[in-house]
Amino acid sequence: MTEISRRISETTSSATLRILPIVLFNLVCYIVIGLEMAVVPLFVHRVLGYGTVLAGFAVSAQYLATLATRTWAGNRIDTTGARGVVVTGLLVGGLSSLLLVAAAQTTTIPLLSLLLVLSGRFLLGFSESWVAVGVIIWNIYRAGAERTALVISLNGVTSYGGIALGAPVATMIFSYSGLMGGLTGVGLLASVIMLACVPLAVRHETTQPAPKAKAPSFMEVIHAVMPFGVALAAGSVGFGAIASCLALYFDAEQWSGAATALALFGILFVMTRFFFSHMIGRIGGARVAMISMATEALGLFTLAWGHTPLMANLGAALTGVGFSLVFPALGVEAVGRLGPANRGAALGGFSVFLDLAIGVSGPGLGMIIPLWGFPMLFIVAALFSVLGVALSFILKPKRKMA
Numbered sequence: 001m002t003e004i005s006r007r008i009s010e011t012t013s014s015a016t017l018r019i020l021p022i023v024l025f026n027l028v029c030y031i032v033i034g035l036e037m038a039v040v041p042l043f044v045h046r047v048l049g050y051g052t053v054l055a056g057f058a059v060s061a062q063y064l065a066t067l068a069t070r071t072w073a074g075n076r077i078d079t080t081g082a083r084g085v086v087v088t089g090l091l092v093g094g095l096s097s098l099l100l101v102a103a104a105q106t107t108t109i110p111l112l113s114l115l116l117v118l119s120g121r122f123l124l125g126f127s128e129s130w131v132a133v134g135v136i137i138w139n140i141y142r143a144g145a146e147r148t149a150l151v152i153s154l155n156g157v158t159s160y161g162g163i164a165l166g167a168p169v170a171t172m173i174f175s176y177s178g179l180m181g182g183l184t185g186v187g188l189l190a191s192v193i194m195l196a197c198v199p200l201a202v203r204h205e206t207t208q209p210a211p212k213a214k215a216p217s218f219m220e221v222i223h224a225v226m227p228f229g230v231a232l233a234a235g236s237v238g239f240g241a242i243a244s245c246l247a248l249y250f251d252a253e254q255w256s257g258a259a260t261a262l263a264l265f266g267i268l269f270v271m272t273r274f275f276f277s278h279m280i281g282r283i284g285g286a287r288v289a290m291i292s293m294a295t296e297a298l299g300l301f302t303l304a305w306g307h308t309p310l311m312a313n314l315g316a317a318l319t320g321v322g323f324s325l326v327f328p329a330l331g332v333e334a335v336g337r338l339g340p341a342n343r344g345a346a347l348g349g350f351s352v353f354l355d356l357a358i359g360v361s362g363p364g365l366g367m368i369i370p371l372w373g374f375p376m377l378f379i380v381a382a383l384f385s386v387l388g389v390a391l392s393f394i395l396k397p398k399r400k401m402a
Contacts, residue, residue: 027158034166060362065125067355074348082138083206089130094195096123100187153277164266171259221349229353234388240361265320272324286396288329296322300382
């Protein structure tokens with residue numbers, strides 16, 4: 001058994017080394033997302049003077065664009081290979097950040113500045129979908145289909161690790177009043193690191209296009225992954241609440257440290273992926289999803305009922321722990337629903353449910369704030385997580401009777 005364990009460990013290490021050069025591009029993409037997530041709602045609300053609904057929508061606009069382009073990215077990968085998709089995503093991401101720089105220079109015309117912000121956010125959503133889906137399929141090709149869970153888990157580590165890295169950096173830049181401070185500095189940094197990845201990406205061998213076959217329609221893809229996608233959507237509303245409204249919550253309570261709370265969310269997310277992703281293979285994805293979303297609900301209830309910065313940080317951390325394994329736990333099964341030739345399409349369709357939940361939850365939860373306040377916002381998000389627990393229970397494989 002010791003020899004078998006050693007060989008498994010060596011194989012996993014070898015696969016990880018093949019994954020890391022490509023997953024770097026996903027890390028950079030999500031550092032940019034973290035940079036913007038921490039400051040865009042504050043820019044729209046404080047600097048431009050718009051309400052919390054529009055501030056929340058400015059964050060969610062990215063996820064609505066991601067929603068609209070996920071399946072496009074997946075189909076493109078299946079027909080042309082992953083490298084071109086990732087490079088396109090990086091280029092568009094660099095352009096999107098320059099639009100934020102333009103928005104920072106036009107604050108005397110608030111409507112124009114807002115439109116530039118929203119345009120940049122929509123383009124970043126396109127970038128996210130093409131980079132994230134492209135990197136996953138590229139790494140499944142490099143590491144082998146049997147390492148799909150490892151690929152998805154490491155992608156998630158870099159995703160929310162990137163957010164954890166980007167948020168505090170953005171807060172420091174945003175608070176600086178010099179020429180390179182504010183949204184200008186955030187946008188320039190984001191654009192530089194995105195574009196710097198392009199020459200690195202083109203050096204690597206791309207995936208081979210799948211054998212020519214009739215591509216599944218959008219509705220066929222959605223139907224195939226729907227049972228897992230609906231559960232994913234229920235568990236993703238909590239992240240939508242954190243992404244769109246946590247900075248606004250700290251601002252409304254006149255607390256400092258919103259970036260710390262976002263960083264705690266990301267750090268605990270990453271640690272949970274590192275130490276517990278193996279449980280998906282051990283006890284099954286549906287069971288892991290149930291435990292994860294129950295933990296997420298606990299974190300969101302803590303945010304709702306704990307009216308201190310300490311409790312808000314604890315709630316954000318628990319939400320990060322809970323949300324961490326929801327996507328890979330449900331996604332390992334969903335990715336294979338359409339066969340090896342259509343992994344990109346299946347992943348894109350499955351991810352649509354994540355994007356839809358986050359995109360709708362931003363403005364939807366934002367409308368709760370002026371009516372019932374932030375506590376009710378987090379309670380509603382927690383109830384969606386509870387619904388996700390129930391849906392995952394339904395997906396749990398039934399034990400065969402002896």
